[in-house]
Amino acid sequence: MPRSRAHGEHPATPAREAFESGRVPLWVGPYRSSSSHGAAGSSVHSYAVILLITRGHSRIQHAGELSLQEGDVHLIPPGDPHGPAHAQDAEGWGLAFRPEAFAQGSGWGEEPELWLRPFLQIRGGCHPVLRPSAAQRRRLEGWLRAMATEFEGEARGRDEALTALLRLVLIELERIEVPVSAPVSAGLGLTRQVLSYIELNGLKPLSLADVAGVVGRTSTHVATVVRRETGRTVGDWILERRMAEARRRLRGTDERVDIIAERVGYADVTHFIRLFRRVHGLTPAAWRRKVLAVSPEAPS
Template identity: 30%
Template sequence: MYKIILADDEKWVRIVLRKAVEQTKLPVTIVQECANGLEALDAVQKHAADLVISDVKMPIMDGIGLAEQMALMTANLVLVSGYDDFQFAQKAIRYGVKDYLLKPVEMEAMADCLERWIQGRELLKEAMGDANASLQTEKAEMSAIEQVQQFVAANLAKEITLTDAAALVHLNPSYLSQLFKQQTGGKFVDYVIVMRMEEAKRLLIKTALRVSEIAERLGYGDIAYFSNTFKKLTGCSPLEYRKSGGKP
């Protein structure tokens, strides 16, 4: 049920409005009646109301002042006036007022207004739900890629396959391949090679290990293949890289 606040300084008008709202049989409930805009503002916060139906002319705070105060709230506002005042309507639209009804407000007009408003709220909820679901999916996908990257870093000396990585994060290998490229900008197999070569750079500069030992540590049984791969990515051989101090 959507929560509604009624605001009008005349009690009999509030009675008419209440009757019109209740006769619509829509999923709404009136949680409070107020005599001015200031009371309505307090009521919105007190009841976490969804909609205020308010007269334009009221003491202390009128409908336009209420509209201005509610402009940044999640609750919406429908204004009611005893005459068709275009200037009021313009100001109301400027502050995001959802509708503008003329007195006397008949049940049909109220029903039409509330139906449009409810439809808009439902669409907004659906959109927000889709956005939240999309955000959660995006976060899950980012976590999956981070897990895969950690898996690669911890297994550089072993044979690392896309199938093994996909099993780790419970994804289809084909889907993981597409997701990995989308998140990192490159293919999984190329990422593994780059990470191995980055580790090779570190070992060449930070340790006295022979090139063959480094190749073996990174899962390369063929030193020539390792050296060719290293040169292809860095522009120099492993020994040249070591001699240059990491500045080929």
């Protein structure tokens, strides 16, 4: 089964662990891999990854074998299997984020296609490696450094600064000319369609049958392919989308839990609380208290 760890070496810091557990919506920091061979097996994660190589080079499996050179940007959409990496002292910056990274009122949380656009291009068949110009690379590296500084600090307005910098990074990525890729496997192509539809429509009433009807396949076929490619079920991915929005609202608003449940697709608040506790180990109210207790800012 695919593992849920991004390729390369990232320090096992408390901030990284907080991101992996969902307590914070993004992680940014130095990327470094000095090993000649990555770990065996492929990885799949539920968040988006941006990797900027600033020195060295690397090879990795991601819809075929990719060669990453100094200055390249590698985009990994949520749910895309990738790895293992074969690196020669590659260094750079890594950025991983979930949709709730965009705070309430930013204009991005309600429209996932805004943060997804660079990754939707990849899912549409474009190559996952971008080659920015020298000026674009300098801007991206500067913004990633600034994000890392904000991320490690507790300055007032930190969350707003991170959201603004992330938006600049994504806008810059959209401006880079994207090369068209060779066709991907039928299974990955179908899985990408399914995940894109869930990300754009997952807060509405949605079932496996609904998703299968949209992509023109049987429910059994869709369930089998998505599970094989990602290690998760279609229901798991719908739940992931809804929990991401729930976390965003719990962190960024003072909405009641029953209101949040309805906004993320659950008419039964008790069912929502049970699902949230199963995923996070806490009720929504307890999770909100815990997260806000260590956050430098309360919700607006």
